[in-house]
């Protein structure tokens with residue numbers, strides 16, 4: 037509508053004026069993803085977002101996603117102005133893993149290598165030996181296991197259990213979860229599969245093990261989009277945030293995408309899984325970030341923490357390169 041168009045035009049002009057670029061996650065609103073691509077910015081999974089921001093020459097990064105993504109960008113490129121549409125966009129994994137408690141957990145097992153998911157605060161990353169995202173976690177843990185390392189994993193217990201199962205590594209798991217993926221239900225998914233016997237099932241590994249067990253493909257958001265293209269099935273049941281449907285449908289215009297059911301929703305679920313914090317990223321909020329900057333939008337990371345957290349973050353980027 038007219039209001040959205042006005043925001044889009046203003047954002048385009050402001051991006052040029054401020055030498056800024058939009059870096060968006062697949063779970064943000066379709067109009068944000070479209071605008072990021074149209075203006076030379078980027079849409080991707082959390083690893084790709086970190087990589088893009090790190091390599092781009094713009095003076096200002098507008099990170100459309102949640103706080104840990106903004107913090108990772110600032111840790112990697114402190115010379116840039118890193119802005120977010122809202123600083124209130126959190127993540128249940130980050131919130132459920134306070135740095136002091138996590139540090140105590142690590143201190144109790146000093147002989148373990150500490151691997152943390154990117155969905156954590158800078159302070160938790162600073163306590164870690166490695167940072168991983170869902171697209172690279174399996175390879176990194178495989179590598180550490182081959183060196184005989186025992187691992188402390190935090191904070192997502194479902195992703196941790198998935199990696200433990202697939203690598204056989206010795207892992208102590210922090211008990212956190214993503215409020216969106218934790219809601220997917222194996223029972224309801226089995227009912228849905230019975231309705232659509234020819235459909236393939238795509239699952240993000242932040243989902244419970246019982247849901248992952250029903251998957252034809254498991255992976256990060258980017259990996260699931262790739263699987264959607266590669267699988268021969270014409271119908272795909274997708275267990276991740278519904279924001280992914282925008283890009284996935286563009287990539288497989290001839291396929292039918294169905295949202296996987298959450299608990300209680302049954303096999304007729306529609307629009308069940310959407311992250312409340314990702315949903316805070318709107319066009320108006322992006323425009324505000326570009327106009328106002330400052331304390332309502334700018335990411336700051338304490339320099340001592342930044343220097344410490346850069347080490348495990350860079351380890352991941354170098355491993356992935």
Ligand code: 13P
Nearest residue numbers: 081082083169170256257
């Ligand atoms: P990926 O995009 O790395 O798969 O991460 C998913 C996620 O939970 C981001 O919030």
Ligand code: SF4
Nearest residue numbers: 127128214215216311
């Ligand atoms: Fe965190 Fe889950 Fe939201 Fe991703 S979808 S930001 S993991 S709460």
